[in-house]
Amino acid sequence: NAGVTQTPKFQVLKTGQSMTLQCAQDMNHEYMSWYRQDPGMGLRLIHYSVGAGITDQGEVPNGYNVSRSTTEDFPLRLLSAAPSQTSVYFCASRTRAGSYEQYFGPGTRLTVT
Amino acid sequence: AQKVTQAQTEISVVEKEDVTLDCVYETRDTTYYLFWYKQPPSGELVFLIRRNSFDEQNEISGRYSWNFQKSTSSFNFTITASQVVDSAVYFCALSREVEYGNKLVFGAGTILRVKS
Numbered sequence: 001n002a003g004v005t006q007t008p009k010f011q012v013l014k015t016g017q018s019m020t021l022q023c024a025q026d027m028n029h030e031y032m033s034w035y036r037q038d039p040g041m042g043l044r045l046i047h048y049s050v051g052a053g054i055t056d057q058g059e060v061p062n063g064y065n066v067s068r069s070t071t072e073d074f075p076l077r078l079l080s081a082a083p084s085q086t087s088v089y090f091c092a093s094r095t096r097a098g099s100y101e102q103y104f105g106p107g108t109r110l111t112v113t
Numbered sequence: 114a115q116k117v118t119q120a121q122t123e124i125s126v127v128e129k130e131d132v133t134l135d136c137v138y139e140t141r142d143t144t145y146y147l148f149w150y151k152q153p154p155s156g157e158l159v160f161l162i163r164r165n166s167f168d169e170q171n172e173i174s175g176r177y178s179w180n181f182q183k184s185t186s187s188f189n190f191t192i193t194a195s196q197v198v199d200s201a202v203y204f205c206a207l208s209r210e211v212e213y214g215n216k217l218v219f220g221a222g223t224i225l226r227v228k229s
Binding site: 104106 | 119217218220221
């Protein structure tokens with residue numbers, strides 16, 4: 001199993017550009033989510049999904065869109081990048097049952113200039 | 114609202130010292146889950162432990178131990194005989210019952226530096 005994969009690993013955007021951060025998992029996990037990590041603030045939940053076709057907002061959803069058309073994929077779209085979105089983004093997944101451990105991807109470091 | 118406080122921003126110790134990382138949480142739920150994650154310099158997040166609100170037994174895993182006290186809303190993490198490889202950022206996190214999906218609330222993290 002590859003676990004949770006994220007692409008790209010690094011990205012630089014100009015203000016106003018749009019892009020999609022990709023996240024995929026091969027563990028057949030129902031739950032997936034996106035977090036952003038900023039210095040001194042830990043990780044904050046952006047959006048999450050409890051299954052294909054079902055998504056909801058987390059703590060800091062503004063400026064981001066998600067969709068979940070398959071169990072495996074959960075892309076995060078930045079509609080019009082802003083410098084405040086400079087951050088490290090983590091995708092995570094977990095099964096509905098079991099140990100409730102979340103499996104995190106390796107992260108995407110995004111810089112918006 | 115749920116909240117996790119890690120008051121220690123950064124801790125520096127010399128190898129072989131014991132070190133305790135503090136975690137205080139706030140929640141109105143009666144059923145909840147607490148976690149610790151490690152983030153080494155390479156950046157990935159490594160799961161260390163999960164504890165549910167009904168299980169107040171302390172846990173020991175090798176050099177790691179956890180002390181969960183509901184009376185003080187704390188879930189502290191102790192590393193015994195620290196090693197340089199323990200240098201990392203450690204996050205404490207809180208989640209509600211499984212029906213709420215993946216809503217983990219993280220503390221700000223504690224940077225641990227272990228010097229040889």
